[in-house]
Amino acid sequence: MSTIEIPVRHIASVWREYAxxxxxTDPAVELxxxxxxxxxxxxGYRxxxxxxxxDLVVEIVSSQPHPSYAQALQWIEWMLERLHDNGNIQLHREAS
Known part of the structure; x- marks a missing residue:
């Protein structure tokens, strides 16, 4: 498995490129x-x-790691929802 590390500011562009x-968003993406x-x-956790x-894992690097696995997972879920809400990424198909 290969891993790339990206800074927080590049989440949207890397998400659009890979996920x-x-x-x-491909439903098979695993957070x-x-x-x-x-x-x-x-x-801590990223x-x-x-x-x-x-076999690609994209790891998000910020200045401070999260103290637990659950908190890191909760953060990425929250961040992706915010990026979806402001139109930077598309998490699911919009109802037509």
Missing amino acids: QRDGV LAREVYPGYPSW PAFRVPGT
């Missing part, structure tokens, strides 16, 4: 969190997502 197909230093959970059909 969207035909302008809509997750990764230990900053594998084997040392006390150092939000991430796994791209469907590849």
Whole structure:
């Protein structure tokens, strides 16, 4: 599995490049969190997502890691919803 690390400010563009197909988020995208230093959970977690059909994981780097897996996962879910709300990404098909 390969991992790329991106700064928070690039989430929308990287999401559109890797996680969207035909302008809509691929339902197979997996949201997750990764230990900053594998084997040392006390150092914190970074939000991430796994791209469907590849071995690519995109890890989001910010100035401060999240203290738990659940908090990192909650953050990425929240951030993606905000990016969807302001039109930067498309999470699902809009009802016509």
